[in-house]
Amino acid sequence: MRRLRLVCVWCGCSGGVLVLLYFTLSAVFPLPSPKPYSLLVEDRNGRFLQAFIAPDGLWRLKTSPDEIPLRLKYILIKKEDRFFYYHPGVNPFAIGRALIQNLTHRSRVSGASTITMQVARMLEPKRRTYLNKLIEIFRAFQLEWKYSKDEILEMYLSMVPLGGNIEGLKSAAYIYYQTPIERLNIAQLFDLILIPNDPNDLRPDRNAGRLLEERKQKALPWIGSGLLSRQDSIVIWQTGAGARRRSLPALAPHFCLRVREQFRSAPIVRSSLDLRIQKSAETLLSNRMQQWIQKGVQNGAVLVIRNATREVLAYVGSENFDDPSAQGQVDAVRAIRSPGSTLKPLLYVLLMDRGELTPKTRLLDTPYDIEGYNAENYDGTYSGFVYADEALRRSLNVPMIRLLHATRVKPFAEFLQTAGIASLQQQKEKLGLSMITGGCGVTLEELVGAYAAYPNGGLYAAPLYIKQKKPLDEKKAQRIFAKSSAFMVTEILSGLDRPDIPNNFESSLNLPAVAYKTGTSYGRRDAWAIGYTAEYTVGVWIGNVTNKGNADLVGSKAAAPLLIDILNSISTSHQKEILAKPVDLLKRDVCATSGHLPTPRCKRLIEDYYSVVRTQDKLCEIDDEYMASPDGKVRYCPSCVGDNRYSTINYECYPSELLSLWSKIGMRYASPPPHNPECTALIAGEGPKILSPSQDMTYYIVAADQKLVLQAASTVDVSQHIWYVDDQFLGRTKPSEKRFISFGDGEHTVTCMDDRGRMSSVRIKVKYVL
Numbered sequence: 160m161r162r163l164r165l166v167c168v169w170c171g172c173s174g175g176v177l178v179l180l181y182f183t184l185s186a187v188f189p190l191p192s193p194k195p196y197s198l199l200v201e202d203r204n205g206r207f208l209q210a211f212i213a214p215d216g217l218w219r220l221k222t223s224p225d226e227i228p229l230r231l232k233y234i235l236i237k238k239e240d241r242f243f244y245y246h247p248g249v250n251p252f253a254i255g256r257a258l259i260q261n262l263t264h265r266s267r268v269s270g271a272s273t274i275t276m277q278v279a280r281m282l283e284p285k286r287r288t289y290l291n292k293l294i295e296i297f298r299a300f301q302l303e304w305k306y307s308k309d310e311i312l313e314m315y316l317s318m319v320p321l322g323g324n325i326e327g328l329k330s331a332a333y334i335y336y337q338t339p340i341e342r343l344n345i346a347q348l349f350d351l352i353l354i355p356n357d358p359n360d361l362r363p364d365r366n367a368g369r370l371l372e373e374r375k376q377k378a379l380p381w382i383g384s385g386l387l388s389r390q391d392s393i394v395i396w397q398t399g400a401g402a403r404r405r406s407l408p409a410l411a412p413h414f415c416l417r418v419r420e421q422f423r424s425a426p427i428v429r430s431s432l433d434l435r436i437q438k439s440a441e442t443l444l445s446n447r448m449q450q451w452i453q454k455g456v457q458n459g460a461v462l463v464i465r466n467a468t469r470e471v472l473a474y475v476g477s478e479n480f481d482d483p484s485a486q487g488q489v490d491a492v493r494a495i496r497s498p499g500s501t502l503k504p505l506l507y508v509l510l511m512d513r514g515e516l517t518p519k520t521r522l523l524d525t526p527y528d529i530e531g532y533n534a535e536n537y538d539g540t541y542s543g544f545v546y547a548d549e550a551l552r553r554s555l556n557v558p559m560i561r562l563l564h565a566t567r568v569k570p571f572a573e574f575l576q577t578a579g580i581a582s583l584q585q586q587k588e589k590l591g592l593s594m595i596t597g598g599c600g601v602t603l604e605e606l607v608g609a610y611a612a613y614p615n616g617g618l619y620a621a622p623l624y625i626k627q628k629k630p631l632d633e634k635k636a637q638r639i640f641a642k643s644s645a646f647m648v649t650e651i652l653s654g655l656d657r658p659d660i661p662n663n664f665e666s667s668l669n670l671p672a673v674a675y676k677t678g679t680s681y682g683r684r685d686a687w688a689i690g691y692t693a694e695y696t697v698g699v700w701i702g703n704v705t706n707k708g709n710a711d712l713v714g715s716k717a718a719a720p721l722l723i724d725i726l727n728s729i730s731t732s733h734q735k736e737i738l739a740k741p742v743d744l745l746k747r748d749v750c751a752t753s754g755h756l757p758t759p760r761c762k763r764l765i766e767d768y769y770s771v772v773r774t775q776d777k778l779c780e781i782d783d784e785y786m787a788s789p790d791g792k793v794r795y796c797p798s799c800v801g802d803n804r805y806s807t808i809n810y811e812c813y814p815s816e817l818l819s820l821w822s823k824i825g826m827r828y829a830s831p832p833p834h835n836p837e838c839t840a841l842i843a844g845e846g847p848k849i850l851s852p853s854q855d856m857t858y859y860i861v862a863a864d865q866k867l868v869l870q871a872a873s874t875v876d877v878s879q880h881i882w883y884v885d886d887q888f889l890g891r892t893k894p895s896e897k898r899f900i901s902f903g904d905g906e907h908t909v910t911c912m913d914d915r916g917r918m919s920s921v922r923i924k925v926k927y928v929l
Contacts (some may be wrong), residue, residue: 190301191282194318196221196426197330200415202434203470203626207339209415210407218407220329221426222316224309226340227328227348230386235352236312240274244308248275248299274315275299281318319355322362323404328352335363335402345391346398349374367401374400411437413476413490418624429626431470436463439728440473447721448478451701456709456717459701460491461725462607466614466696468627472729489704495582495600496685496700499678499714500554502575502595504648505609506562507551508617509574511644514775518548518647519767521754522558525820528851528870529592534560537679543817543826546754548650552657554677559595568592577639578609578619597680606689607698613649613674614691614737616642642741643770649674649737650768652690659715667727671734675722677714684708688718690726693734697725743772750779752811760784760809783812785831794831799838815848815872819895834915846919847871847880847894847911854921858902859928866899871911871919883910 197220198211213219224232236243242250250273272280272295279298285291302311317327325331328351332340336347343351353373354361361370378395381387387395409415414432422428440461448459463473476490510516524542527534534557536542541557550558563571568590572583582601583590590599604622612619618636652674655664659677664670675690685702699718703709711717747769750761757764760782786795786805795805810831813821821828850870852858858867871880873894882889882898885907892898894913902925910920 190298190305193314194219194282195424196317198419198423198425199329199427200418201427201429202411202432202437203430203472204434205429206434207333207408208410208430208432208434209412210333211415211419217324217326218330218334219317219326220333222313222327222329222340224312224316227316228345231345231348231352234349234381234386236274238352239277240272243274243312246273246275248303249273249296273299275302275311278302278311278314278318281315281320320358321351321354322358322364333407334404337405337408344394344398345387346374346395346400349378349395350400353377363400363402364404367399371400409480410434411474412480413492414471414474414624416490417474417493421624431465431468431472431624431626432474433472436729437473437475440475440725443721443724443728444475444478447717447724448701451709451712451717452478454709454711455707456701456703456712457485458487458489458491458704459699459721460494460603461700461721462492462603462622462698463725463729464607464611464622464696466611466691466694467630469608469611469620469623469631470627471622471624472695473725486704491700491702491704492603494704495602496702497597497680498599498601498606499597499680499685499687500556500559500595501606501676501678501687501689502597502599502601503551503554503559504613504652504676505575505578506559506566506571506595507547507651508613508640508644508648509571510562510566511647511770512640512773514770514773516547516562517749517754517767517769517774518546518651519749519754519765520547521545521752522547522550523561523814523816524550524555524557525816527557527561527816528868529560529564529853534592541820543820544813548654549656551648551651551676552654554659556596560592563592563595568594571595574639575609577637578612579621580605580609597678597685603698603700606687607696610676610689610691610698611696612639613645613652614693614696615645616738616741617645641743641770641773642738643744643768643773646738646741646744647768652676653737659719661715661719661723663720663723663727667723669730669733670723670727671730671732672737673723673726674737675719677719679713682708683710683712686712686714686717688714688722690722691737692726692730693737694732695726695729697722699725741770743770744768745771750782753779753781755779758782762809781811781813782809784809787832792832793836794834796834796838799835812874815874815894816850818874819872822895846917847873847877847913849909849911849919849921851897852909852921852923855923857924857926859926860902860904861928863929866901867925869898869900869909869911870895873913877913877915879914881912881914883912884908886910 195213195215197213197218199220200208202208210220276295276299279295279302283298320326321331325334329340331351332338332343336343350363350370360366361373363370374395378387382392411432418428418430440463444459444461459478461473461475465472474492476492477487479485479487481487507516521544524545526541536556545555545558572587572590575583580601582605583599586599608622617638617640618633619639620631620636653672671692673690673692675688678687684706685700688699690697699722701717702712746766748757748764749755749767750757751763751765752761755777756779758779761779785808786800787793787808789804789806795803810829848871850872851868869882877894880892880894882892889900890898904925904927906922906924908920908922910918912918
């Protein structure tokens, strides 16, 4: 009994010493890091998109044991290591047997490597010596301590050599057979567990005959044991062993490159992309591009986002990635391009959120020279007075520039950045009023992400490239504008009374309700169409990445038809409503002349949307009441009416800029009679509207003879403007008449007074840079 206790104590102490020695050695010689895997990008349904070679130059795709049939997994373990699930990494009986056989024959007759030991050797390749074998055993213990059996088997299946720079069963399946491992037949799978025995001489692309003989020979025992069925044996005997090594497919190349940037260390990425939608978008883009390529337009891009999750479902960065003559490898989804008119709806939604704009607000579309920028519409004409919804559907430039000037560039640029348009950050010092007509740079990805906030009721979240299991949590999104504002803009953009309706719109069978905006950049270098339904937001860009323009390249002709094609092909519902009407959004009557709340003098009313919590209440200031002589030739004010007989008449008092335009084009309009010439009272009201120069503007003089223009507009009862510069009389002009003068260097005050004594002033700064 005492001896037994001594033996137990000795064994315990020895075991403790061995355990202490193991952990000490493990601390000094830690387990090598796992080898890097090749990145495999799959679509949302698990279909292969593209794989990228591992950093060490090998194809090593991660292979799960669940990807091979159970019977083949059993054969592999019986063949390589029958006690794999029972030993601690090393099989002592196999080692003893191999040692005796090798010593007896004085050469290496058999090995004793377990699967774990083979993994250790693959992680840390060394020459086969007895010392290295001991190190391999030690590493096997480390592996068993750190990883589960299935994890070790996964490492083996992923790293086993299969010829050349191919490691792992999944890599071989794609490179030799161009198919996922789960689609290989039993003969091909059986080949893959045989090739590691002699990776150089059993390669299917080099020695198919020898591999076939090896397959038949090694399969016989397994057929006899019943692990392989009679049907398996037929496949094994009738399937050829030859295979041709080929390059891996490269589907959605720009998208996969984008995913690789974000997930370089991941072995497998289940992306958000839907291969069906991707192929549809690629085909439709290619078809539409054929006519444009003949005209010298080489490039196009498409981005599709699912609204509920913000997942990117299709990402086409170019019409042909493999066409170097067209710079096909340039990713136009991320290229910074002039947005044309596509930022206009974002300005609208900002102003609607502030309560300053509704669909029936009246906007001035008249000649406008502000901050040195001469605003013009696309067709060079002016419409005078337009409703806001009409101005956006017709994509008029001048009303937008006026709105942006009132809003100011900086707040608008800051709002755009909250909507994900980050490209503007580096351009902020150069941004001006022209940004609303395309005088800045954005990307297709940024535009589509911003527009996706509309069908989501004003909630913004960046586009996502990984498959999402559920709709986006609203807590992870940022509210950038109200639901009511989103609804009003959507109503405008889904209207059909617009000039950019593509020809294929009415013939699209599956098309649900669509809201969209087109855009064309200066010089016709970029054609855009960004649109959304209840399900998807889609962006299309067509142009040349070289910045070459084309006279025919406009958004309505080039991009909009493709947008409709794509939405028609991917839409799964026929929803006729994009957004449900918010509870705070109602309709009310407004004055048809001004678009504001009516007064008793307003003659005609129309309905308009408004938010009960946001929209400002502003009364009509155009329809007004005057006191006039019985013959209608003289107008009185309260100071001069006295005992004169008069009658009350209603007239529309339009903005002076509008009246100036109407006078130039010969348009007739009713105006109140001139004010009583005998009246000496100072007339109340605003002074002349100074159109040029602009308030707080800095003007740079680059030539000795350079002059600045003075121009102002007034109401119809004004016949003369008197100009002063720094309180010095300059001269007289008629309303809207231009006068050019030279200014000295420094700050100046420019004042204009009408013949009724009303004045307006602006301050400017002049700098000479001769």
